[in-house]
Amino acid sequence: MSIHKCKLCNKQTKNPKFCSRRCSASFSNKMNPKRKPEGKCKTCNVAINKSRKYCKKCYNEFSSTIDYTLEQVIYDKHHRSSAYALVRSRARSTEKAKNTKSCEICNYSKHTEVCHIKAISSFPLNTLLSEINGNDNIICLCPNCHWEFDNGLIKR
Numbered sequence: 010m011s012i013h014k015c016k017l018c019n020k021q022t023k024n025p026k027f028c029s030r031r032c033s034a035s036f037s038n039k040m041n042p043k044r045k046p047e048g049k050c051k052t053c054n055v056a057i058n059k060s061r062k063y064c065k066k067c068y069n070e071f072s073s074t075i076d077y078t079l080e081q082v083i084y085d086k087h088h089r090s091s092a093y094a095l096v097r098s099r100a101r102s103t104e105k106a107k108n109t110k111s112c113e114i115c116n117y118s119k120h121t122e123v124c125h126i127k128a129i130s131s132f133p134l135n136t137l138l139s140e141i142n143g144n145d146n147i148i149c150l151c152p153n154c155h156w157e158f159d160n161g162l163i164k165r
Contacts, residue, residue: 079141080134093129100125100142104149112151114163124150124158126165 012021015028017036022028027036048059052067061068082095104123111118126146140146148165150158157163 076137076139078134079129079132079136079138082138083134096129096138096141097123099138100147103142103144104147107144107147107149109149111149112154113148114150114154114158117151117154119151121149121151122155124148124155 012023013025014020015022015024015032016026017032018028020028027033048057048061049055050057050064050067051062053064055064055067057064077095079096083092084094085092100123110121112121124147125141126148129141132141154163158165
């Protein structure tokens with residue numbers, strides 16, 4: 010029985026070509042990609058899929074630095090509960106940056122949620138997300154305190 014080297018990772022293997030299915034698939038996908046890049050990123054000119062405008066790196070930098078208005082981010086293609094999805098997602102990022110690990114009312118720390126003190130829907134459409142998700146409008150609460158806060162049983 011002879012020992013061979015894997016074509017992808019150069020590990021020793023009994024198989025004449027690859028040490029695992031993963032290496033075989035990775036090698037095949039590099040040699041014959043299913044989706045060939047047909048477009049270019051608007052900022053760095055890296056080859057990307059033609060349905061996109063930016064590569065992942067540029068998109069992440071671009072999307073996190075822009076301060077949108079509420080009107081620009083309202084999502085109405087699906088159920089209305091997802092209308093403020095981007096607002097809530099950025100609120101979680103803001104809260105994570107504050108590094109709060111427990112409920113600000115009862116100090117429960119197993120599971121916490123981000124809560125807007127003033128409801129998102131109460132802001133005018135021309136309000137910036139940075140104002141809606143400002144440190145003075147976001148608190149970290151456990152699910153019980155969050156429900157009680159939203160239903161007026163707890164005042165802050």
